[in-house]
Amino acid sequence: MHHATPLINTIVGGLVLAFLLGILANRFRISPLVGYLVAGVLVGPHTPGFVADTSLAPELAELGVILLMFGVGLHFSLKDLMAVKSIAIPGAIAQIAVATLLGITFSTVMHWTLVNGLVFGLCLSTASTVVLLRALEERQLIDSRRGQIAIGWLIVEDLVMVLTLVLLPAYGKLLGGESETMRQVWLDLALTLGKVAAFITLMIVVGRRVVPWVLAKSASTGSRELFTLSVLAMALGIAFGAVELFGVSFALGAFFAGVVLNESELSHRAAHDTLPLRDAFAVLFFVSVGMLFDPLIVIHEPLAVLATLAIILVGKSAAAFALVKLFGHSRRTALTISVSLAQIGEFAFILAGLGISLGMLSPQGQNLVLAGAILSIMVNPLMFALLERYLARHDPGDEETTDRQPGEETQLPLEVCHHALLVGYGRVGSLIGARLAEAGMPMVVIENTRARVDMLRNQGINVVLGNAAKPEILSLARLDCARWLLLTIPNGFEAGEIVALAREKRPDLSIIVRAHYDDEVAYITERGATQVVMGEREIATSMIALLQLDAAKLPY
Missing domain, CATH: 1.20.1530.20 (Na+/H+ antiporter like fold)
Incomplete structure (x- = not known):
């Protein structure tokens, strides 16, 4: 050396x-x-x-x-x-x-x-x-x-x-x-x-x-x-x-x-x-x-x-x-x-x-x-x-109850069922949330950023403040009767932990997850996701679809 x-x-x-x-x-x-x-x-x-x-x-x-x-x-x-x-x-x-x-x-x-x-x-x-x-x-x-x-x-x-x-x-x-x-x-x-x-x-x-x-x-x-x-x-x-x-x-x-x-x-x-x-x-x-x-x-x-x-x-x-x-x-x-x-x-x-x-x-x-x-x-x-x-x-x-101070916000289980449970409300999550709202689909958002939580509540959207990897947070968001679980957080391996936790509680739940890399797709799928969407693949698929290729007309 x-x-x-x-x-x-x-x-x-x-x-x-x-x-x-x-x-x-x-x-x-x-x-x-x-x-x-x-x-x-x-x-x-x-x-x-x-x-x-x-x-x-x-x-x-x-x-x-x-x-x-x-x-x-x-x-x-x-x-x-x-x-x-x-x-x-x-x-x-x-x-x-x-x-x-x-x-x-x-x-x-x-x-x-x-x-x-x-x-x-x-x-x-x-x-x-x-x-x-x-x-x-x-x-x-x-x-x-x-x-x-x-x-x-x-x-x-x-x-x-x-x-x-x-x-x-x-x-x-x-x-x-x-x-x-x-x-x-x-x-x-x-x-x-x-x-x-x-x-x-x-x-x-x-x-x-x-x-x-x-x-x-x-x-x-x-x-x-x-x-x-x-x-x-x-x-x-x-x-x-x-x-x-x-x-x-x-x-x-x-x-x-x-x-x-x-x-x-x-x-x-x-x-x-x-x-x-x-x-x-x-x-x-x-x-x-x-x-x-x-x-x-x-x-x-x-x-x-x-x-x-x-x-x-x-x-x-x-x-x-x-x-x-x-x-x-x-x-x-x-x-x-x-x-x-x-x-x-x-x-x-x-x-x-x-x-x-x-x-x-x-x-x-x-x-x-x-x-x-x-x-x-x-x-x-x-x-x-x-x-x-x-x-x-x-x-x-439960930490949410044992650590709460007088005058602090109390989070109670939401009165909603047959809803889409959306984890993360960043660029991807906000787009999904907007489409769900347009379709009139009941929705609950789990978000760990206080500023976003306040913004969503001001808009009248059901939201739970906390980390979705915690069972008590999923319970507050009514995982027990949700129709879908949509994970849009950018960390694929953290998403895998949430999927495993949700799958253990709801074997019948439809879980759709965002991923960036092939290894994340494999990891999340093994943990129990119904479907994993990798952004790069979807972009390529959409671009090919826009070309409107007709196999019968392609030269051989």
């Missing part, structure tokens, strides 16, 4: 080994994330053999964070964010305070300075964006009440960490006796808050008009490459501008870029086109984390590592559980939030690196932060698995 550059070495070595170990982990019914992390350890500088470029890997991983947060923003409206502010803001701040105090207590036992303990505790206080979102996506919780609270909580944590990264150097100057006063510290804080507020205001006022307009113009060209490029340019450009101009994190900038595009009809297409890149760079994130880990610290300082892990897994989780319950949420929600936050990630690495450069964190503290991050990320999927088993046995209640 002497002809390859360090960039190619890192990407190829990391992805190939991550794939092999991810397959192996999946074979043993362990989360593939564990395989990705172990791959990072093997290509890192602390193990023999091939060593990837440790400076390039984190930068590649940052791209994954940007694209992932952009995708979350596409599915998370401002209305949803404001709906959880009452729990997300005080809960996240209180949980950060508890984790920081636990870190300071630990530093006392280790005979560290107070400042060392403060930075160490802050490193342990914030969860990993990638780990949390991947866990929620795998369990289809992104659009649930629990998922919205967890994401809102995460956003508040990111904001607090942004402020911390700005104020820590000023605090370090104070401790060093430099000509920095408390007045200057407060000025720095006010300036940072002002920049964050200015960025959010700019995105809401200007971005929500400019970003959809740019993407609409790109889509109107008819070029898929230009549209995908425009999506990436918007996500990466806004994230970069947020850092350079406003001092906000990449993740937060990308999130708000997705939020302003959320109300556009192009949001689902943008999410679909960027999904492969998001997945690939998310894998590189886990590989880069593994590269930082020195396995020998587990042997040299086992008790310190266990204590650090206990703060992350037990201390943070217990604090989050108590806070969520204190705000009147269900045990199911409290447990989900506490397990979601029982790990640390990217901000911990950034903050630890800054602490080292400022002389406010010892190398021992940094190693313990890295060990805690690696081990907590490895353990987190196992905690989710245990949580799911526990909830299935002891708390099998």
